[in-house]
Amino acid sequence: MPTGVHIRDARQQLFDAAERVLVRDGAGALTSRAVTAEAGVAKGVLHRYFADFDAFLVELVHDRVARLDAQAAALRGRAGTDTVTGNLTGALIELFDPMAVAIVGLVIFRDELRTRLRAATPASGIPVLTEAGAMIAAYLADEREMGRIAVDADIESLALSLIGAGHLLFAGDSAAPAFAAVEQVVRTVMADVVQRRPL
Known part of the structure; x- marks a missing residue:
């Protein structure tokens, strides 16, 4: 996804993507890259909203x-x-x-x-x-x-x-x-x- 494009409700989009990856592929496959790829957003989007991947998982x-x-x-x-x-x-x-x-x-x-x-x-x-x-x-x-x-x-x-x-x-x-x-x-x-x- 190009940078500078506004993402509506990015946090929820990332949570939904993480849920899909987790249910489909299991805990071992749940990485920040897998989440952002599933969500169809740039890799940096997750870190714009969360300090790190474990902080994201806590919120999930x-x-x-x-x-x-x-x-x-x-x-x-x-x-x-x-x-x-x-x-x-x-x-x-x-x-x-x-x-x-x-x-x-x-x-x-x-x-x-x-x-x-x-x-x-x-x-x-x-x-x-x-x-x-x-x-x-x-x-x-x-x-x-x-x-x-x-x-x-x-x-x-x-x-x-x-x-x-x-x-x-x-x-x-x-x-x-x-x-x-x-x-x-x-x-x-x-x-x-x-x-x-x-x-």
């Missing part, structure tokens, strides 16, 4: 995490409706789209990115998975308050179990698991606390 992860806010609100809005198992199954399928799974892989793959993310947000765990766990825990707390799961349900452990099992299901193969497979995992994790709920 934060952008993905910010998208969870809408998912969390929607899930909490479903508390008390349909079934707990159905709501959680849908939430996990929506959560673990190819980009979310790829972001988790990227964070694990790049040491410097993990270091910078920990410095920026001292929460423990892996970004996306940590926020997803909080999202599931908040929903389960709402359902517990409504009496749809047992009053003594260990919300944090259930959320960790669901996120961990969900990640393994979606990260284990190139094809997304069938709805029934996700539902079976959710049903197994939740069986005890759903069956023991007060009548």
Whole structure:
């Protein structure tokens, strides 16, 4: 791309390009050159907006995490409706789209990115998975308050179990698991606390 040409919303254009490269080619192929080539912009454009490539990746992860806010609100809005198992199954399928799974892989793959993310947000765990766990825990707390799961349900452990099992299901193969497979995992994790709920 010629220099001096104005790029509309260059940051978002670079994020979109990075997502395509990451999902298509994996964390090992995600370089500044690959991103700018995918975006169709000059190599220097990325460094015009970000101090270095890892600073760009930190913002890419934060952008993905910010998208969870809408998912969390929607899930909490479903508390008390349909079934707990159905709501959680849908939430996990929506959560673990190819980009979310790829972001988790990227964070694990790049040491410097993990270091910078920990410095920026001292929460423990892996970004996306940590926020997803909080999202599931908040929903389960709402359902517990409504009496749809047992009053003594260990919300944090259930959320960790669901996120961990969900990640393994979606990260284990190139094809997304069938709805029934996700539902079976959710049903197994939740069986005890759903069956023991007060009548």
